[in-house]
Amino acid sequence: MVRGTGMFVKIVMVTAWFLAAGEAHAITLVQDGKPAATIVVAASPTPAALLAAKELQYHVKEMTGAMLPVEHPGADTAAVAILVGESEATRKLGLRSEDFQSQEYLIRIQDGLIVLMGRDWQDTPANRLEVGSDMVHSLADTRDKVNYTAAVGWENAPADIIELPGILDDQGTCYATYDFLERFCDVRWYGPSLLNVVIPSARTLTVPPAEIRRRPSLLHRNAPGGGWPIIRKQWARHDGAQKDLFDRRMRFGGERWACNHSFASYRDRFLVKNPDAPQLWERSRPDFFAVGWENEGFWRQLCMTHPDLIEQVVQDARDYFDGKGVKGRQLACGDYFSVVPEDSDHWCKCQRCQAVLAPGKSRDIKHTFGTGTASDYVFGFVNAVAREVRKSHPDKYIATLAYHVYSYPPTFELESNVAVAPCVQLCYAYQKGVFENDANFYGQWIARSEGRKVYLWNYFHHPMERAILGGWKCFPCFMPDVISQWVKRYHEDGVRGFFLCGIPQQLDYYLYMQTAFNVDTDWTALVDEFFVRYFGAAAEPMKAFYYRIMQINREEGVLGTSPDASWGRLGTEQRMNELGALMDRAVALARTDVEKQRVATWKSGVWEYMLEGRTEYLQKQQ
Ligand SMILES: [Zn+2]
Numbered sequence: 001m002v003r004g005t006g007m008f009v010k011i012v013m014v015t016a017w018f019l020a021a022g023e024a025h026a027i028t029l030v031q032d033g034k035p036a037a038t039i040v041v042a043a044s045p046t047p048a049a050l051l052a053a054k055e056l057q058y059h060v061k062e063m064t065g066a067m068l069p070v071e072h073p074g075a076d077t078a079a080v081a082i083l084v085g086e087s088e089a090t091r092k093l094g095l096r097s098e099d100f101q102s103q104e105y106l107i108r109i110q111d112g113l114i115v116l117m118g119r120d121w122q123d124t125p126a127n128r129l130e131v132g133s134d135m136v137h138s139l140a141d142t143r144d145k146v147n148y149t150a151a152v153g154w155e156n157a158p159a160d161i162i163e164l165p166g167i168l169d170d171q172g173t174c175y176a177t178y179d180f181l182e183r184f185c186d187v188r189w190y191g192p193s194l195l196n197v198v199i200p201s202a203r204t205l206t207v208p209p210a211e212i213r214r215r216p217s218l219l220h221r222n223a224p225g226g227g228w229p230i231i232r233k234q235w236a237r238h239d240g241a242q243k244d245l246f247d248r249r250m251r252f253g254g255e256r257w258a259c260n261h262s263f264a265s266y267r268d269r270f271l272v273k274n275p276d277a278p279q280l281w282e283r284s285r286p287d288f289f290a291v292g293w294e295n296e297g298f299w300r301q302l303c304m305t306h307p308d309l310i311e312q313v314v315q316d317a318r319d320y321f322d323g324k325g326v327k328g329r330q331l332a333c334g335d336y337f338s339v340v341p342e343d344s345d346h347w348c349k350c351q352r353c354q355a356v357l358a359p360g361k362s363r364d365i366k367h368t369f370g371t372g373t374a375s376d377y378v379f380g381f382v383n384a385v386a387r388e389v390r391k392s393h394p395d396k397y398i399a400t401l402a403y404h405v406y407s408y409p410p411t412f413e414l415e416s417n418v419a420v421a422p423c424v425q426l427c428y429a430y431q432k433g434v435f436e437n438d439a440n441f442y443g444q445w446i447a448r449s450e451g452r453k454v455y456l457w458n459y460f461h462h463p464m465e466r467a468i469l470g471g472w473k474c475f476p477c478f479m480p481d482v483i484s485q486w487v488k489r490y491h492e493d494g495v496r497g498f499f500l501c502g503i504p505q506q507l508d509y510y511l512y513m514q515t516a517f518n519v520d521t522d523w524t525a526l527v528d529e530f531f532v533r534y535f536g537a538a539a540e541p542m543k544a545f546y547y548r549i550m551q552i553n554r555e556e557g558v559l560g561t562s563p564d565a566s567w568g569r570l571g572t573e574q575r576m577n578e579l580g581a582l583m584d585r586a587v588a589l590a591r592t593d594v595e596k597q598r599v600a601t602w603k604s605g606v607w608e609y610m611l612e613g614r615t616e617y618l619q620k621q622q
Contacts, residue, residue, distance in 0.1 A: 026206045030205040035067065035079065038068060038071050040072065040089055048165045048172065050085075052177035052178075073087045073089040080114065081113055083116065090115060095115065100172055103118070103170060103175065103254055105214070107179060109211075118173050131325045133331065135224070139256075144244040146241035168253050168255070183210075188530075190530065193235055217516060217519040218491060218496065220499075221253060221497060221516045222253065222498065223498075229468070230505050231504060233602075233605025251517050256333045257333055262331050262338040264342065265329045266288065266289075270283065290303055299344050301348060303348040305352045310381070313339060316337075317398065321337065339386075345404065386414075386415035390416075394417070398417060421455040422441060422457070424442050424457070427502070430554050461504075464502065470563075472613065473613030475566035476560070479553070480507070480550070487516055507530055531543040531546070535598055536591060556569050563613075566617070587603060
């Protein structure tokens with residue numbers, strides 16, 4: 001049996017119904033350090049099954065010392081079979097990848113057999129031709145090639161170059177395998193580096209019977225980043241391949257959807273021929289562009305009431321849905337074509353646009369980012385495009401954001417084929433004022449969105465992004481309670497997924513992604529477990545350090561978004577002494593080399609970053 005009894009109790013509860021049925025027997029994969037099971041994959045596995053088989057083999061080896069052999073169906077073996085991905089062997093059981101819904105997966109531990117499989121993207125020429133992108137990368141570009149043995153630290157093993165499943169490709173077999181490794185083998189991935197991975201030691205690995213068939217709670221889980229000051233240190237030394245692998249382990253990606261400002265290339269297509277991108281030029285249509293803002297460059301808005309412009313955007317969407325690709329930096333993915341103005345409120349000053357905008361002035365909210373002053377204007381444009389596109393492509397969607405001066409719903413109904421993503425600043429949840437407004441417009445969207453595809457742009461960028469842009473260092477904010485509460489609420493509200501904008505720190509990011517994958521995740525249990533399993537003997541002061549930072553933000557009800565807020569309000573001398581004492585105690589208590597290294601990542605990443613921030617603040621004060 002594996003270490004970590006707390007986890008084991010939960011597993012038994014999950015499978016209790018099955019045990020009650022009788023004939024349930026635990027299955028042994030490794031006995032006294034010797035392999036007792038064989039991994040079985042198809043002769044030509046999907047990219048997901050190939051990765052899943054390697055990941056299973058690697059983690060069991062690191063855990064027990066036993067290298068489970070990988071065979072193809074039909075091989076002569078007396079050992080327990082672990083069927084990874086669809087193969088002849090699963091088809092004999094009536095289990096086919098195509099019978100699963102997108103992202104659905106199965107963990108079956110039953111009758112001396114383990115099945116780990118789900119819906120997988122198939123590597124066919126037609127599938128490789130599909131056009132689309134997440135916020136940044138094309139579908140093809142996310143099928144990263146990595147040297148697997150180097151990425152997992154098996155430096156003496158021969159190079160093993162594999163193509164990872166693209167983050168928006170179905171990879172149910174990977175989900176099954178990662179969920180199996182977490183639930184039944186107690187493996188944890190707290191970051192991309194080898195130091196971040198927690199694998200228990202056990203000479204014998206036995207797993208109880210189970211039947212888990214499910215989809216992730218939120219279907220789109222997109223959260224790029226990791227380069228900001230604190231998390232960069234916490235994630236320790238790692239390379240790009242290890243980050244790529246970590247993304248799969250976190251089950252980053254999912255449903256094909258993307259949405260962001262989408263008209264950056266209109267200038268190159270219809271206003272000025274760009275010598276760096278002459279292929280984008282189509283014809284001169286200066287009347288497409290916002291009147292009165294002639295010097296705006298690529299940010300220049302469009303004249304969004306112009307019938308010819310609307311017709312052009314409709315044509316762009318139809319071309320995409322007809323497989324003709326996208327133009328320039330137009331964003332589109334799967335069944336979604338993004339229609340969102342550029343990032344400013346410099347709207348067209350023509351009479352027709354101004355007539356639509358004028359009544360919106362009454363919807364302003366003073367000193368607040370998210371209002372409804374341009375909601376009717378922007379969503380009127382989105383609606384006009386959606387109405388036309390639905391005539392030719394009734395099962396496709398126009399993806400848009402509810403953002404800035406169009407955060408609130410319009411005064412009219414949105415077309416049924418508009419998928420909307422409110423932009424909610426969850427990072428302000430402890431700050432009085434700001435978040436109430438975001439929660440308010442979010443609630444209005446949900447109340448009006450029955451049957452609608454709703455996604456979320458979730459900000460987690462402040463205070464860190466402010467500090468980075470301003471060249472100073474902030475008092476950080478940790479908020480596991482808020483993350484848990486809101487991700488669960490998104491699920492209850494039928495939100496399909498999120499783009500997480502800004503990932504400032506290790507544990508909150510981990511909690512967010514784990515809760516999005518499975519909303520049954522209990523945040524206090526997850527946080528407790530993290531500190532015990534990650535820091536060992538130093539767990540108690542490290543946890544106190546984390547919770548104290550969280551409490552300080554809550555006590556003050558502000559976020560450290562300015563040097564004064566960070567070091568005048570939050571990180572006072574007394575509090576810094578208190579936090580410093582906790583960190584000193586953690587350093588003193590850390591016992592093993594790994595514990596010491598992990599404490600060091602937080603000491604330099606969080607604590608010394610804070611010390612420098614306060615010191616620089618005091619120096620400027622003098
Ligand atoms: Zn106009």
